[in-house]
Amino acid sequence: MYHLECIECHRKYQPTDVIYTCTCGGLLDVVYDYSNIHITKKDLKGPLSVWKYRALLPITREPISLHEGGTPLYRVDRLAKSIGMKEVYVKHEGMNPTGSFKDRGMTVGVTKALELGKETVACASTGNTSASLAVYGARAGVPAVVLLPSGKVALGKLAQALMHGAKVLSIRGNFDDALKLVRDLCDREGFYLLNSVNPYRLEGQKTIAFEIADQLGWRAPDRLVLPVGNAGNITAIYKGFREFKRLGIIDGVPKMTGIQAEGASPVVRAIKNNAAMITPEDKPETVATAIRIGNPVNAIKALNAIRESGGTAETVSDDEIIRAQQELAALEGIGVEPASASSIAGLRKLVDMGVIEKDESVVCVTTGHLLKDSEHVLAVCPKPIEIDATIEAVRRAVYSN
Numbered sequence: 001m002y003h004l005e006c007i008e009c010h011r012k013y014q015p016t017d018v019i020y021t022c023t024c025g026g027l028l029d030v031v032y033d034y035s036n037i038h039i040t041k042k043d044l045k046g047p048l049s050v051w052k053y054r055a056l057l058p059i060t061r062e063p064i065s066l067h068e069g070g071t072p073l074y075r076v077d078r079l080a081k082s083i084g085m086k087e088v089y090v091k092h093e094g095m096n097p098t099g100s101f102k103d104r105g106m107t108v109g110v111t112k113a114l115e116l117g118k119e120t121v122a123c124a125s126t127g128n129t130s131a132s133l134a135v136y137g138a139r140a141g142v143p144a145v146v147l148l149p150s151g152k153v154a155l156g157k158l159a160q161a162l163m164h165g166a167k168v169l170s171i172r173g174n175f176d177d178a179l180k181l182v183r184d185l186c187d188r189e190g191f192y193l194l195n196s197v198n199p200y201r202l203e204g205q206k207t208i209a210f211e212i213a214d215q216l217g218w219r220a221p222d223r224l225v226l227p228v229g230n231a232g233n234i235t236a237i238y239k240g241f242r243e244f245k246r247l248g249i250i251d252g253v254p255k256m257t258g259i260q261a262e263g264a265s266p267v268v269r270a271i272k273n274n275a276a277m278i279t280p281e282d283k284p285e286t287v288a289t290a291i292r293i294g295n296p297v298n299a300i301k302a303l304n305a306i307r308e309s310g311g312t313a314e315t316v317s318d319d320e321i322i323r324a325q326q327e328l329a330a331l332e333g334i335g336v337e338p339a340s341a342s343s344i345a346g347l348r349k350l351v352d353m354g355v356i357e358k359d360e361s362v363v364c365v366t367t368g369h370l371l372k373d374s375e376h377v378l379a380v381c382p383k384p385i386e387i388d389a390t391i392e393a394v395r396r397a398v399y400s401n
């Protein structure tokens with residue numbers, strides 16, 4: 001039905017192999033026998049969810065699920081007008097069970113862990129991966145170990161990891177250090193690694209593309225804009241669109257457009273320099289902690305997705321991210337965390353630069369929910385107005401500016 005294949009040397013591995021990267025060091029892809037997969041638009045009727053696409057997921061057992069996917073695709077005309085565009089949509093992944101798209105990967109990844117007979121799951125995380133792993137580990141009844149960069153995780157995410165009973169380790173180092181450690185830990189202890197280097201997680205995340213195609217009436221938008229951290233999601237979504245095209249469900253694939261923060265932008269630099277590989281950054285820094293990553297593991301796949309699709313990559317400043325977050329919240333009623341808002345900030349910048357045409361149809365993926373990082377909200381929004389409990393004081397305050 002499917003196998004794992006190295007994107008560098010094309011060595012193949014079986015579904016029963018517990019392996020994350022090829023012996024040559026290359027990243028792995030899940031490859032299906034597409035000639036034996038026959039799904040049509042008709043087969044895809046009914047409510048959206050990750051598991052609706054089972055025919056294109058590498059799982060045989062009953063899934064560990066909390067009803068992930070089925071997130072709204074909002075048309076955002078007021079925001080579009082403010083940017084100077086005609087057709088802009090927001091795919092709000094913050095509406096998943098734990099508040100980020102990571103759930104799409106974890107429902108598949110944790111189910112795979114059980115299929116492989118693994119008894120402990122583990123990850124390094126900037127926050128959302130740990131929240132999601134803690135929740136799906138609890139749902140599956142297996143212990144979860146999460147490694148976080150000390151002091152740099154949004155409180156909502158940390159709260160989730162703690163409350164759902166993961167073993168939470170705070171590493172004196174950044175995300176890239178934590179990832180190196182957890183890979184070593186999994187090799188030594190036989191824990192199942194659920195970072196996005198794990199190709200099964202990306203299989204769950206590719207369903208974002210399937211849902212967008214369905215929600216747009218079986219077509220792909222001209223362009224997809226999303227934040228890039230470890231670069232798994234851009235890779236996964238591109239794979240999803242390509243699979244739907246290959247199966248004849250849609251005609252085209254969108255231009256994949258990755259946005260990074262100025263302080264953590266190895267993928268953007270590689271695209272601009274036309275480099276074959278990224279140069280890792282030692283001290284990534286940005287208010288958008290979910291994309292505060294200097295050495296993205298899926299960089300090769302992401303560079304390929306961007307180049308093959310005719311897309312691009314751009315940086316945005318922290319100020320631009322915060323402004324976009326506030327604009328999306330106030331103009332459209334969509335609350336997202338800072339990393340997610342970078343897609344909106346990036347769209348605006350690329351339209352201003354003339355890179356994105358005003359008549360393109362664009363979907364921005366907003367990856368996580370506003371409440372993940374309410375500390376940041378309190379830091380950037382005006383304080384509540386404290387007044388006496390009298391109607392005069394209330395009226396004065398209502399009409400003050």
Ligand SMILES: *Cc1c(COP(=O)(O)O)cnc(C)c1O
Binds near residue numbers: 102128231337369
């Ligand atoms: C994980 C995450 C990202 C980055 O996704 P990658 O697959 O690592 O590129 C962006 N935004 C949010 C909210 C996330 O949780």
Ligand SMILES: [Zn+2]
Binds near residue numbers: 010022023024025
């Ligand atoms: Zn290989």
